[in-house]
Amino acid sequence: MKDEGHRLETLCIHAGQHPDPTHGAVMTPIVLASTFAQKSPGQYEAYDYSRAGNPTRTALEGCLAALEGAKHGVAFGSGCAATTAILLGLRTGDHVLCGDDVYGGTFRIFDKVMKQWGLEATFMDMSDPAMVKAAMRPNTRLVWLETPSNPMLKIIDIAAIAQIAKNAGAQICVDNTFATPMLQRPLDLGATMVVHSTTKYLNGHSDVIGGAVLTSDDALGDKLHFLQKSVGGVPSPFDCYMVLRGLKTLGVRMKQHVSSARTLVDRLVKHKQVERVFYPGLTTHEGHEIAARQMKGPGGMISFELAGGLPAAKAFLESLRVFVCAESLGGVESLAEHPAIMTHASVPADVRKTLGIGDGLIRLSVGLEDEGDLADDLDRGFQAAAKA
Numbered sequence: 206m207k208d209e210g211h212r213l214e215t216l217c218i219h220a221g222q223h224p225d226p227t228h229g230a231v232m233t234p235i236v237l238a239s240t241f242a243q244k245s246p247g248q249y250e251a252y253d254y255s256r257a258g259n260p261t262r263t264a265l266e267g268c269l270a271a272l273e274g275a276k277h278g279v280a281f282g283s284g285c286a287a288t289t290a291i292l293l294g295l296r297t298g299d300h301v302l303c304g305d306d307v308y309g310g311t312f313r314i315f316d317k318v319m320k321q322w323g324l325e326a327t328f329m330d331m332s333d334p335a336m337v338k339a340a341m342r343p344n345t346r347l348v349w350l351e352t353p354s355n356p357m358l359k360i361i362d363i364a365a366i367a368q369i370a371k372n373a374g375a376q377i378c379v380d381n382t383f384a385t386p387m388l389q390r391p392l393d394l395g396a397t398m399v400v401h402s403t404t405k406y407l408n409g410h411s412d413v414i415g416g417a418v419l420t421s422d423d424a425l426g427d428k429l430h431f432l433q434k435s436v437g438g439v440p441s442p443f444d445c446y447m448v449l450r451g452l453k454t455l456g457v458r459m460k461q462h463v464s465s466a467r468t469l470v471d472r473l474v475k476h477k478q479v480e481r482v483f484y485p486g487l488t489t490h491e492g493h494e495i496a497a498r499q500m501k502g503p504g505g506m507i508s509f510e511l512a513g514g515l516p517a518a519k520a521f522l523e524s525l526r527v528f529v530c531a532e533s534l535g536g537v538e539s540l541a542e543h544p545a546i547m548t549h550a551s552v553p554a555d556v557r558k559t560l561g562i563g564d565g566l567i568r569l570s571v572g573l574e575d576e577g578d579l580a581d582d583l584d585r586g587f588q589a590a591a592k593a
């Protein structure tokens with residue numbers, strides 16, 4: 206299929222994929238070979254060695270690039286490997302301006318790994334573009350942001366920040382893991398590159414760790430492919446196949462994730478044991494207007510503050526039978542977790558407090574189970590929390 210002009214739901218299923226010329230197989234073959242025969246020394250068609258390139262990976266990279274409206278897709282063995290490859294493209298003495306509530310693993314790469322190599326990063330709330338502009342330094346080479354953010358689902362104005370970065374000659378990278386290209390396309394809004402943990406919604410079945418970077422900048426695309434083969438954090442052909450398979454249902458999955466999340470949010474806002482609900486679809490949410498402008502839907506992630514603090518939150522999470530208490534997100538199964546103890550435990554307590562990650566905060570990844578069963582499960586949690 207030619208990818209030109211098709212809509213996202215169609216691209217999910219076909220982009221980057223062509224019936225296999227050998228047998229006409231409709232599904233992309235998993236090419237496990239590490240090496241490829243050469244007709245004469247140095248003479249080969251597309252592939253010589255699977256770290257440098259692999260047909261199953263090429264199909265995945267093509268599909269992801271098409272979905273984000275990018276010219277180049279570069280796949281990695283994890284979201285963190287994708288992030289690291291981007292940062293390896295910077296130099297000692299460069300400065301990165303980063304959102305203050307980015308994924309904990311991203312923070313750790315900046316704080317514990319890249320710092321040793323002389324890469325400087327500052328973390329800030331990017332809700333106010335004027336503050337971002339003021340924080341740019343002459344050596345700021347990259348602006349890094351996540352929207353909606355985790356776990357507070359803060360919204361950042363991608364177009365406004367992209368303009369600031371562009372004016373300062375810096376690149377801007379948006380981690381689009383929470384929204385997926387079905388709901389938000391950062392490159393269309395001016396971002397230089399998009400990074401994904403394909404582990405989450407894109408694969409969607411909680412059985413792969415993977416990542417990718419998408420960009421339309423030719424020089425950056427070449428550089429990332431060079432870093433991919435040089436540093437070698439590549440995904441296995443099997444994992445590439447799994448993500449391709451997951452992507453086929455991304456369109457329908459995202460519609461249902463959003464629809465079920467909206468249903469649960471309607472119940473949560475009315476519940477007397479709920480102090481606050483964080484969801485970009487709520488008109489009362491701080492970033493609602495920007496979200497409505499830059500997103501096609503508010504997503505499948507919800508955070509809420511449960512009355513009764515830690516004992517109530519623990520009782521709530523222990524009593525759930527449909528939601529699984531686990532880290533991660535974006536799978537077919539619903540997950541519930543306690544950010545302060547689980548996903549955000551490495552964030553210092555005082556920083557958690559400023560970010561609003563309290564002891565009663567619960568984060569939900571709304572899956573694809575029956576909405577009524579999910580609602581009943583939350584009721585079970587509330588009953589247990591009331592007795593705690």
Ligand SMILES: *Cc1c(COP(=O)(O)O)cnc(C)c1O
Nearest residue numbers: 283284285308380382402404415
């Ligand atoms: C999970 C996640 C990552 C890291 O991805 P891995 O695949 O676990 O390495 C990065 N960003 C966000 C927003 C994530 O949720």
